[in-house]
Amino acid sequence: MSLDETLLSGDRLSLARLLTQVENGDPQARPVLDRLYQYTGHAHRIGITGAPGTGKSSLVNLLTRTIRSTSAKTVAIIAVDPSSPFTGGAILGDRVRMRDLAGDAGVFIRSMASRGALGGLAVTTAQLVQVFDAVGFDLIMIETVGAGQAEVDITRLAHTTLVVEAPGFGDDIQAIKAGIMEIADILILNKADLPGVENTERALRSNLEMGYSGAITRKARHQTSAADAENDGNEGVWTPPILRTIATEENGTVAVWKMIQKHYRYLQSSGGLERLLRERLCKELEDRVQANLINEWRDTTGTFKMESALQQVVDKKWSPDQAVDWLLHSN
Ligand SMILES: Nc1nc2c(ncn2[C@@H]2O[C@H](COP(=O)(O)OP(=O)(O)OP(=O)(O)O)[C@@H](O)[C@H]2O)c(=O)[nH]1
Numbered sequence: 001m002s003l004d005e006t007l008l009s010g011d012r013l014s015l016a017r018l019l020t021q022v023e024n025g026d027p028q029a030r031p032v033l034d035r036l037y038q039y040t041g042h043a044h045r046i047g048i049t050g051a052p053g054t055g056k057s058s059l060v061n062l063l064t065r066t067i068r069s070t071s072a073k074t075v076a077i078i079a080v081d082p083s084s085p086f087t088g089g090a091i092l093g094d095r096v097r098m099r100d101l102a103g104d105a106g107v108f109i110r111s112m113a114s115r116g117a118l119g120g121l122a123v124t125t126a127q128l129v130q131v132f133d134a135v136g137f138d139l140i141m142i143e144t145v146g147a148g149q150a151e152v153d154i155t156r157l158a159h160t161t162l163v164v165e166a167p168g169f170g171d172d173i174q175a176i177k178a179g180i181m182e183i184a185d186i187l188i189l190n191k192a193d194l195p196g197v198e199n200t201e202r203a204l205r206s207n208l209e210m211g212y213s214g215a216i217t218r219k220a221r222h223q224t225s226a227a228d229a230e231n232d233g234n235e236g237v238w239t240p241p242i243l244r245t246i247a248t249e250e251n252g253t254v255a256v257w258k259m260i261q262k263h264y265r266y267l268q269s270s271g272g273l274e275r276l277l278r279e280r281l282c283k284e285l286e287d288r289v290q291a292n293l294i295n296e297w298r299d300t301t302g303t304f305k306m307e308s309a310l311q312q313v314v315d316k317k318w319s320p321d322q323a324v325d326w327l328l329h330s331n
């Protein structure tokens with residue numbers, strides 16, 4: 001059997017090897033990725049993001065258990081930590097939390113440390129997703145910690161984005177502060193067993209109702225034209241629902257799974273899937289061009305030239321812009 005056939009037949013060892021090559025930016029992975037690309041496009045990609053410690057990994061773990069026990073769908077999980085260069089601890093913790101999924105041949109878990117992302121975290125994550133999609137996983141969950149541009153970039157890879165909130169951060173809702181409510185298709189209020197859950201839900205709801213992250217953004221995101229809006233009737237705008245969960249007890253995960261499927265059906269019927277695909281690929285191409293250009297530039301410029309430009313700027317002989325002009329345009 002060729003490597004491609006082995007991968008497509010679901011061999012876990014060659015899959016793990018390819019994922020490592022992708023993470024390390026190993027050039028050997030490139031032709032394999034090129035050949036596998038034609039098999040992509042079947043997976044439902046689900047992003048899970050939110051402030052640190054809100055229970056994302058616990059939720060992913062038990063949601064996967066729910067999915068595996070109620071459907072035949074296979075699940076790949078990618079845990080990314082863009083905020084910390086020391087992902088070791090988080091990965092270890094995730095291994096413990098996701099331990100009960102081990103041994104299930106329909107589940108594959110991959111934790112990614114940011115150090116492994118030579119071409120940029122978003123590009124590497126996109127490549128990992130591409131591999132899982134090609135080899136036939138039905139669902140791909142992408143967990144990211146924190147609340148910054150990296151998360152927004154990564155959730156762009158997803159069809160359905162879950163933003164996880166939890167009570168106990170005072171009256172402050174972390175995601176609202178950071179603006180990631182805007183990317184939520186489903187809001188999860190986890191740790192519903194803790195005090196303060198009513199307050200947090202009220203705050204989330206009033207934020208949605210203000211339209212700040214609700215109808216207007218949704219509309220822009222999910223409708224391509226006025227014609228679409230007419231065809232969709234009342235379903236033209238997806239309003240993010242708020243679902244309570246207790247991830248440690250698998251409480252509420254059935255409702256979350258149903259809502260994820262509902263959102264996918266909505267995307268299918270509203271034309272959103274097509275549009276998300278184009279948007280995502282456009283962003284992906286730009287990201288890759290950017291990563292390649294900067295690598296080519298580094299290769300050709302050399303440290304000596306960079307050092308001399310830097311010294312000129314340090315000595316205030318050149319402004320940063322003048323240095324960039326020289327770096328890019330002088331031979
Ligand atoms: N009481 C309670 N604790 C929970 C719940 N869900 C998760 N936890 C606990 O919250 C802590 C953090 O959970 P994680 O699943 O690691 O959270 P996370 O969002 O993945 O964390 P990071 O990846 O580090 O950002 C753990 O100690 C969990 O056991 C819940 O529903 N209720």
Ligand SMILES: [Mg+2]
Pocket residue numbers: 056057058094143145
């Ligand atoms: Mg986690």
